[in-house]
Every structure is written in structure tokens, then in C-alpha cells.
Amino acid sequence: MSNTTVITFGTFDVLHVGHVRVLNRAAELGDRLIVGVSSDALNFSKKGRNPVFSQDERLELVGNLKSVDQVFVEESLDLKRDYITEHAADVLVMGDDWAGKFDFCSDLCKVVYLPRTPSISTTALIEHIATTRGA
Numbered sequence: 270m271s272n273t274t275v276i277t278f279g280t281f282d283v284l285h286v287g288h289v290r291v292l293n294r295a296a297e298l299g300d301r302l303i304v305g306v307s308s309d310a311l312n313f314s315k316k317g318r319n320p321v322f323s324q325d326e327r328l329e330l331v332g333n334l335k336s337v338d339q340v341f342v343e344e345s346l347d348l349k350r351d352y353i354t355e356h357a358a359d360v361l362v363m364g365d366d367w368a369g370k371f372d373f374c375s376d377l378c379k380v381v382y383l384p385r386t387p388s389i390s391t392t393a394l395i396e397h398i399a400t401t402r403g404a
Contacts (some may be wrong), residue, residue: 273299276358276378278343280307281331282320287385289334294383295362296336303356304331305343315346353377 277295281288281304296302307315309324320327324342332340343352349371353361358378363371365382374380 272301273359274301274303275299275360275362276303276305276353277362278305278307278349278352278357279364280312280315281327282331284322284327288331289336291362291364291383291391292331293333293336293384298360298362298381301338302336303339303341303358305338305352306331306340307343311343311345350374350377371388375391396397 275295275298279288279352282360291303291312292302292304298375306324306327307320309320312318312320322330328340328342341352341356352358352374353374354377359378359383360373360379361371362381362383368382371380
């Protein structure tokens with residue numbers, strides 16, 4: 270009997286129901302879910318802004334979700350293959366906004382792209398909070 274390890278990655282800033290749903294769906298694809306949480310530096314390089322919650326806070330938030338078995342800091346997008354190998358992942362799950370971009374890992378594990386929760390965006394939530402704060 271072999272256990273299936275699923276790995277996924279994200280910033281998970283301003284944790285919302287879309288994050289919880291995608292992590293739950295990812296967890297259903299295996300027996301163990303490992304999540305790489307983007308470092309503060311990686312988030313800044315991807316999005317040009319610092320996250321609302323620090324890397325340690327985001328690790329704590331994601332790590333306390335019942336579908337998540339383990340979290341680690343993702344330092345670089347270029348290390349996906351290394352992370353898959355290091356964690357002996359059988360399945361890589363990414364949001365469908367990344368569709369096709371991680372097919373180069375398909376020789377290491379199965380690659381699955383899950384649809385995002387419609388009309389939920391961390392960036393939109395942050396902008397909404399910023400504009401309503403003064404109201």
C-alpha cells in the first residue's frame with residue numbers, strides 16, 4: 270500500500286475561502302498534502318509588493334488548516350523540481366491560471382491544474398479593504 274503525496278504552492282496572503290477550497294481539493298488527490306508557501310522575498314519579486322501577512326504568519330495559517338499535513342518556505346519558482354524531489358511528491362497541484370507552465374515536471378510526478386474559485390482574488394480583496402478603510 271503506497272501513500273500518495275500531493276504538493277502545491279502559493280502565497281496564501283489574506284487567507285480566504287478560495288485558498289481553503291483549492292487546498293481541500295488538492296488534499297483529496299492523495300493521502301498527504303505538503304504546501305510550499307512563498308517567501309516574502311519571492312512574493313515581492315512576483316507581485317511587486319510585500320504580503321499583508323509575514324511569511325511566518327502565512328506558514329502558521331496554512332499549516333493549521335486540517336487538509337494540510339506539512340508546510341515549508343518556497344524560496345524560488347525555479348526550484349519546483351527540487352521541491353518535488355525533496356518531498357517525494359507524486360502529484361503537483363497548481364491553479365489553472367498556471368495551466369501548462371509546470372508540465373516540465375510531468376516526468377517527476379502527475380501535474381494537475383485546478384480551477385480557481387470564481388470571483389475571489391486576494392489582490393481584489395486587498396484593494397477592497399484599502400478603499401473601504403477610510404469610509
